[in-house]
Amino acid sequence: ENLPPTRDNDVKVQVRACALSWIDTKLLSEIKLEKELLPVGREISGVVLEVGRKVTFFQPDDEVVGILPLDSEESGLCEVVLVHEHYLVRKPEKVCWVEAAGTVRDGVRAYTALHYLSHVSPGKTVLVMDGGSPFGTIAIQLAQHRGAKVISTAYSLEDKQYLERLRLPVARVIDVSNGKIDVAESCLEETGGLGVDIVLDAGVKLYNTEDESASKSQLLPHKHDIITLLGVGGHWITTEKNLQLDPPDSHSLFLKGATVSFLNDEIWNLSNVQQGKYLYILLMIPILEDIMEKLSSSIFRPQLDEPIPLYEAKVSMEIVQKNQARKRQVIQF
Numbered sequence: 647e648n649l650p651p652t653r654d655n656d657v658k659v660q661v662r663a664c665a666l667s668w669i670d671t672k673l674l675s676e677i678k679l680e681k682e683l684l685p686v687g688r689e690i691s692g693v694v695l696e697v698g699r700k701v702t703f704f705q706p707d708d709e710v711v712g713i714l715p716l717d718s719e720e721s722g723l724c725e726v727v728l729v730h731e732h733y734l735v736r737k738p739e740k741v742c743w744v745e746a747a748g749t750v751r752d753g754v755r756a757y758t759a760l761h762y763l764s765h766v767s768p769g770k771t772v773l774v775m776d777g778g779s780p781f782g783t784i785a786i787q788l789a790q791h792r793g794a795k796v797i798s799t800a801y802s803l804e805d806k807q808y809l810e811r812l813r814l815p816v817a818r819v820i821d822v823s824n825g826k827i828d829v830a831e832s833c834l835e836e837t838g839g840l841g842v843d844i845v846l847d848a849g850v851k852l853y854n855t856e857d858e859s860a861s862k863s864q865l866l867p868h869k870h871d872i873i874t875l876l877g878v879g880g881h882w883i884t885t886e887k888n889l890q891l892d893p894p895d896s897h898s899l900f901l902k903g904a905t906v907s908f909l910n911d912e913i914w915n916l917s918n919v920q921q922g923k924y925l926y927i928l929l930m931i932p933i934l935e936d937i938m939e940k941l942s943s944s945i946f947r948p949q950l951d952e953p954i955p956l957y958e959a960k961v962s963m964e965i966v967q968k969n970q971a972r973k974r975q976v977i978q979f
Contacts, residue, residue: 649728654700654955656728660708663743664722665689666959666975667751673912679717686963687722688714690729691737691746698927701731709737711746711938713754716760716912723959723977735934738942745941748976749948752784753937754930755911760788761906764844764881768793771837773875775867777816777846778805780949780974785846790814791945794844797836799829801865813947822865829867833875841877841902846909850886880904953978 652658652777664687665892674680691711694704704710712734714720720727737746760766773791776782777798786809789796797818798808799828809819832843851866882899884906891899891906899906914930940946951973954962962975 649726652696652698654698655730655732656698657694657701657710657731657734658696659690659692659727659729659734660695661690661692661722661725661727662979663691663747663953664977665747665751666963666971666977668966668969670912674716677716684781685714685718685721686959688718689747690714690722690727690753691743692727697731703731703758704734704736709739710734711737711741711750712934713750723956724977727728731796732931735931735938738938739940740939740945744950744953744976745948746938747942748780748950748974749784749946750934750937751911752948752974753788753834753940753946754933755781755909756785756788757889757933758911758913758935759846759883759909760785760792760844763883763909766792766844768796770794770843771817771877772846773826773833773842774798774846776801776805776865777809777909778802778818778949779848779972782848783812783974784946786812786816787814787946788940790865791940797833797842799867807896808949822867825865828871830871830875837877841875841880843877844881845872845876845880845882847872847882847884847886850884850889852886852888852890869895873904876902876904878902878904882906883909890953948974950976 665686669684671680689842694706694708694710696706697704706871712729714722714729715733716837736871772794774782774785774796777786778800786796786798794819798809798816799822800809800821800822806819806821809816818836820827820829849866850872872882954975954977956977959977965971
């Protein structure tokens with residue numbers, strides 16, 4: 647309601663679909679962006695209604711997709727939003743609204759992990775933890791497209807069956823749902839004892855504590871397991887922001903010449919303002935365009951739930967924020 651006038655570089659978009667993603671309130675607090683009311687839904691697809699006078703990339707009636715910036719005052723769960731042109735790219739005609747909005751964030755995460763942090767290439771072996779998740783699915787498909795051999799863990803029988811039905815089969819699916827399978831042993835067996843080149847985790851167990859729930863304890867690998875299965879010169883890409891490595895852990899990594907990188911979804915947004923904008927234009931726009939191209943050519947086949955009507959958005963967001971959604975939740979207008 648009461649949208650401000652369209653500024654020079656703004657694009658007014660009629661939203662057709664908006665994906666829901668977990669909000670990292672702790673990160674927002676650390677960078678002084680926390681407030682009482684937070685906009686929900688940042689991954690959008692829609693139709694351009696109007697453009698500012700300096701906009702060069704788009705014109706009315708273009709179909710677009712993009713990610714609202716971290717400091718956006720706008721929510722993607724609106725019929726109409728104003729977005730700076732640098733946060734949008736064209737949506738291919740063959741890609742539907744829901745797929746476009748539902749894939750763009752996981753695509754950016756996968757590119758960040760496998761292209762910028764670990765340089766996946768043909769012949770490499772990649773372990774994707776929790777491959778049945780929306781992010782895991784896109785990461786597997788990107789690694790396979792780059793010619794890598796992929797091993798994945800499954801957190802349930804349903805996930806295992808889903809991974810085994812992928813168009814390009816995963817080299818090995820390790821079902822960890824019963825807690826009896828040793829991930830490190832399975833990976834070393836699959837690689838002839840050499841270890842994997844790239845590990846993309848979905849969280850790790852830092853300590854052998856007894857207060858963890860049985861399900862969480864058995865699904866997450868211990869950090870020692872990941873270090874064990876990592877090959878010489880390997881890359882460990884972790885989503886564990888509080889990862890603590892003890893001297894013996896560091897020594898093991900040193901002996902292997904291995905590296906640890908942290909996968910932060912928001913790194914493109916967190917550079918200082920001018921450099922951040924420059925990075926975004928230089929790096930993000932080609933990434934977003936490539937994600938859409940891979941969607942259009944069916945290289946990416948996302949894990950999406952059934953489209954959700956706007957009146958169910960609140961319930962869906964609560965599920966997402968509790969990390970209970972196993973498929974990407976997308977609101978369709």
